[in-house]
Amino acid sequence: MMDSAEFRKRGKEMVDYMADYLEEIEKRQVYPGVNPGYLRPMIPASAPEDPETFEDVMKDVERVIMPGTASPACTELEIVMLDWLAKMIHLPKEFLAGGDGDGGGVIQGTASEACLMVMLAARTKVIQQLHLKHPELSRGEIMDKLVGYFSDQAHSSVEKAGLIAGVKMRTIPSDEKFAARGPALRKALEEDKAAGLVPFFFCATLGTTPSCAFDNLLELGPICKEENIWLHIDAAYAGSAFVCPEFRHFMKGVEFANSYNFNPHKWLLVNFDCSTLWVKERTDLTDAFKLNPVYLQHNHQECGLITDYRHWQIPQGRRFRSLKLWFVFRLYGVKGLQEFIRKHVRLAHEFEDLVRQDERFEISADVTLGLVCFRLKGSNELNKTLLENINQTKKIHIVPCKLRDKFVLRFVICARTTESHHVQFAWKHIKELAVELLNGGYQTQIRN
Amino acid sequence: MMDSAEFRKRGKEMVDYMADYLEEIEKRQVYPGVNPGYLRPMIPASAPEDPETFEDVMKDVERVIMPGTASPACTELEIVMLDWLAKMIHLPKEFLAGGDGDGGGVIQGTASEACLMVMLAARTKVIQQLHLKHPELSRGEIMDKLVGYFSDQAHSSVEKAGLIAGVKMRTIPSDEKFAARGPALRKALEEDKAAGLVPFFFCATLGTTPSCAFDNLLELGPICKEENIWLHIDAAYAGSAFVCPEFRHFMKGVEFANSYNFNPHKWLLVNFDCSTLWVKERTDLTDAFKLNPVYLQHNHQECGLITDYRHWQIPQGRRFRSLKLWFVFRLYGVKGLQEFIRKHVRLAHEFEDLVRQDERFEISADVTLGLVCFRLKGSNELNKTLLENINQTKKIHIVPCKLRDKFVLRFVICARTTESHHVQFAWKHIKELAVELLNGGYQTQIRN
Numbered sequence: 001m002m003d004s005a006e007f008r009k010r011g012k013e014m015v016d017y018m019a020d021y022l023e024e025i026e027k028r029q030v031y032p033g034v035n036p037g038y039l040r041p042m043i044p045a046s047a048p049e050d051p052e053t054f055e056d057v058m059k060d061v062e063r064v065i066m067p068g069t070a071s072p073a074c075t076e077l078e079i080v081m082l083d084w085l086a087k088m089i090h091l092p093k094e095f096l097a098g099g100d101g102d103g104g105g106v107i108q109g110t111a112s113e114a115c116l117m118v119m120l121a122a123r124t125k126v127i128q129q130l131h132l133k134h135p136e137l138s139r140g141e142i143m144d145k146l147v148g149y150f151s152d153q154a155h156s157s158v159e160k161a162g163l164i165a166g167v168k169m170r171t172i173p174s175d176e177k178f179a180a181r182g183p184a185l186r187k188a189l190e191e192d193k194a195a196g197l198v199p200f201f202f203c204a205t206l207g208t209t210p211s212c213a214f215d216n217l218l219e220l221g222p223i224c225k226e227e228n229i230w231l232h233i234d235a236a237y238a239g240s241a242f243v244c245p246e247f248r249h250f251m252k253g254v255e256f257a258n259s260y261n262f263n264p265h266k267w268l269l270v271n272f273d274c275s276t277l278w279v280k281e282r283t284d285l286t287d288a289f290k291l292n293p294v295y296l297q298h299n300h301q302e303c304g305l306i307t308d309y310r311h312w313q314i315p316q317g318r319r320f321r322s323l324k325l326w327f328v329f330r331l332y333g334v335k336g337l338q339e340f341i342r343k344h345v346r347l348a349h350e351f352e353d354l355v356r357q358d359e360r361f362e363i364s365a366d367v368t369l370g371l372v373c374f375r376l377k378g379s380n381e382l383n384k385t386l387l388e389n390i391n392q393t394k395k396i397h398i399v400p401c402k403l404r405d406k407f408v409l410r411f412v413i414c415a416r417t418t419e420s421h422h423v424q425f426a427w428k429h430i431k432e433l434a435v436e437l438l439n440g441g442y443q444t445q446i447r448n
Numbered sequence: 449m450m451d452s453a454e455f456r457k458r459g460k461e462m463v464d465y466m467a468d469y470l471e472e473i474e475k476r477q478v479y480p481g482v483n484p485g486y487l488r489p490m491i492p493a494s495a496p497e498d499p500e501t502f503e504d505v506m507k508d509v510e511r512v513i514m515p516g517t518a519s520p521a522c523t524e525l526e527i528v529m530l531d532w533l534a535k536m537i538h539l540p541k542e543f544l545a546g547g548d549g550d551g552g553g554v555i556q557g558t559a560s561e562a563c564l565m566v567m568l569a570a571r572t573k574v575i576q577q578l579h580l581k582h583p584e585l586s587r588g589e590i591m592d593k594l595v596g597y598f599s600d601q602a603h604s605s606v607e608k609a610g611l612i613a614g615v616k617m618r619t620i621p622s623d624e625k626f627a628a629r630g631p632a633l634r635k636a637l638e639e640d641k642a643a644g645l646v647p648f649f650f651c652a653t654l655g656t657t658p659s660c661a662f663d664n665l666l667e668l669g670p671i672c673k674e675e676n677i678w679l680h681i682d683a684a685y686a687g688s689a690f691v692c693p694e695f696r697h698f699m700k701g702v703e704f705a706n707s708y709n710f711n712p713h714k715w716l717l718v719n720f721d722c723s724t725l726w727v728k729e730r731t732d733l734t735d736a737f738k739l740n741p742v743y744l745q746h747n748h749q750e751c752g753l754i755t756d757y758r759h760w761q762i763p764q765g766r767r768f769r770s771l772k773l774w775f776v777f778r779l780y781g782v783k784g785l786q787e788f789i790r791k792h793v794r795l796a797h798e799f800e801d802l803v804r805q806d807e808r809f810e811i812s813a814d815v816t817l818g819l820v821c822f823r824l825k826g827s828n829e830l831n832k833t834l835l836e837n838i839n840q841t842k843k844i845h846i847v848p849c850k851l852r853d854k855f856v857l858r859f860v861i862c863a864r865t866t867e868s869h870h871v872q873f874a875w876k877h878i879k880e881l882a883v884e885l886l887n888g889g890y891q892t893q894i895r896n
Contacts (some may be wrong), residue, residue: 004471007466008467012460166587314561
């Protein structure tokens with residue numbers, strides 16, 4: 001909760017901190033003296049409820065991070081921050097690194113990369129299983145049989161991951177609320193199995209891109225479990241909302257998932273990029289990608305205490321992105337983050353109410369979080385023209401979608417600083433352009 | 449060439465610039481008014497020879513970047529910066545976006561991702577070709593035939609890319625200078641073709657990780673061309689040196705490549721991550737990854753003027769990494785960057801000379817750039833103990849490698865601020881520990 005004056009002050013302190021560090025660097029040890037696992041006991045087991053001060057965080061940078069600079073601190077803070085975040089959103093404890101299980105989290109760049117990583121892990125796993133069962137089949141013959149699934153509302157990155165993985169992908173038709181449901185998945189599975197294919201992966205979405213719809217995990221999860229299908233959950237946008245208990249009912253059934261992903265960089269006040277991915281079985285990922293050249297071997301790799309994140313991702317190098325999480329969690333506190341999400345949802349409903357009060361407009365999908373799908377009652381052409389007029393006037397910017405055969409406008413609350421008066425301004429502006437359009441017909445469209 | 453005082457001054461100005469921007473943001477247009485291609489004519493066609501001032505660059509941020517914030521500026525600066533850099537290292541002009549050809553560059557996170565992207569593009573291309581020739585083969589049957597190649601000195605990320613792409617990978621034995629040569633590749637190709645396989649990809653390395661060896665492109669290139677094999681060049685480390693004409697002889701044969709990659713974040717004063725990849729045929733990449741959902745469609749996508757980098761990479765979102773290149777190129781100038789590289793190479797030779805003057809030591813590979821591979825004459829055990837003693841004393845840090853059956857220490861000049869006295873300090877320290885080890889035997893190893 002940093003205002004502009006505070007940002008100037010703290011930003012300049014950080015500049016001095018960096019310059020001091022570089023000036024004094026030769027006095028520091030060239031290689032950290034800490035042992036694997038050093039960091040976790042030095043900080044709390046979960047995020048603070050209330051905001052802390054910037055001074056508190058900076059003191060801990062010196063106390064906790066600097067002795068382990070850079071690589072062990074970078075890895076170990078990430079492990080613990082992913083546990084903090086998992087606890088904040090009430091992920092089942094199998095996904096935690098610090099629990100009794102074999103799970104853990106990792107920061108990926110984007111949800112696209114997260115989906116690709118788990119699809120590749122699932123592919124390796126099923127190929128190994130099939131190879132045991134059918135040693136006569138070649139790898140390519142096995143690959144020809146594999147098929148992954150996603151709803152017709154899922155993000156295009158799922159299909160792209162399928163292209164890269166070299167496996168068939170099939171869409172599941174969503175229901176009238178744009179959610180994937182059990183019977184539709186079941187039907188596709190039966191057809192594909194009858195055709196000799198092997199279903200191995202399903203990507204469920206919590207908060208779809210077009211309309212923020214939620215796939216029904218309680219129906220889909222048991223089917224995936226029964227059919228030995230890797231269930232990945234893409235909650236890229238909506239996932240941030242689950243810091244608030246009142247939105248967690250959308251996650252029901254998450255316990256069936258093999259992997260879970262969302263983007264704190266989308267809606268949890270963390271700068272791009274920071275996409276958090278958890279798996280229940282770390283070895284599912286590392287088995288798919290583990291290679292160990294001599295120049296990357298180290299004394300601790302077989303001790304079981306440490307995490308080699310290079311086996312959890314495509315790149316080998318890594319940035320210290322967990323610092324962003326640590327700072328945000330502590331400067332806001334869980335309560336501050338909840339307040340931020342709730343305010344955005346309130347503002348979305350404020351916009352929804354304005355739309356509903358105007359009978360020329362209609363709401364096109366349930367408003368659950370920060371997205372309002374709306375349109376003028378009338379043709380797609382009419383709505384396309386309205387969108388074009390809005391975006392050409394350049395006072396607000398709106399990105400559309402297609403819901404079934406309807407062209408729909410998407411009003412999204414997402415900026416940190418959005419207030420009620422912005423919502424009121426936007427609605428007034430949209431209404432004016434709509435009135436102009438409805439009165440003047442298409443002929444008087446604004447043409448720059 | 450920014451010293452600590454200048455960094456404090458400019459860093460604080462940047463903090464104010466950001467705060468001012470956010471305070472005044474509501475006065476700005478929400479969506480840029482520029483047209484595709486707006487940026488290129490606003491800046492020079494190549495990097496400056498001499499350094500410019502920070503003020504000059506910041507003036508251009510306001511003049512060139514802000515009117516196109518964020519997405520068009522982000523994309524368009526990247527296109528032009530990759531052209532600047534291609535010119536600086538004398539890449540053939542087919543790799544430029546601003547030339548007559550169909551090439552262009554893109555920033556990837558790491559060389560691992562770059563290699564994966566082009567391997568996937570090559571896979572798509574060869575699958576399409578084989579599918580036309582043999583429509584009776586399934587995709588999996590085609591995949592079973594594909595085989596990619598890399599030298600036994602190549603980085604492990606090439607093998608990892610093969611794992612992800614789901615294709616066979618084969619190593620080519622390197623010669624006594626640790627370089628891949630034509631005859632070795634030819635032999636592998638003939639064997640594999642005789643076995644019914646389809647060679648489709650070769651990753652050549654300029655500056656291998658273990659010893660900075662250079663694969664022989666003049667031998668390998670024509671073979672790849674003749675055999676319809678995608679030639680990718682991984683110059684991750686050494687590529688930065690090619691800003692200096694005297695090192696460009698190592699690139700001879702680059703004209704045979706389909707794609708070329710190096711990491712300015714390794715040795716060209718750009719912060720991690722920034723890995724630059726060029727291709728001769730943009731469509732090779734985009735054909736492999738193009739998907740177009742409604743919410744990502746835009747008015748300019750079919751006009752041929754713009755680049756949708758989301759089809760050039762795995763993630764969809766992107767960071768504005770070309771700003772780092774723009775700042776570094778202008779603040780150093782080409783001459784400043786050349787000076788920086790030359791100084792490091794000089795320092796490496798200074799260390800090499802010190803090693804050669806001590807007959808207890810030997811140099812293990814030609815010293816060409818900033819890496820010196822050396823060892824005590826004697827057993828691998830002896831050298832492992834020396835390395836352990838060096839790294840446990842924590843005054844300097846050394847990463848080893850295996851060259852054939854020899855355990856070798858790698859002394860690398862890589863920090864921006866390294867000077868002759870650091871090299872002298874390091875050598876004195878290494879020699880002291882070596883003397884201690886040689887005099888005392890293994891029994892008196894330092895054990896913390």
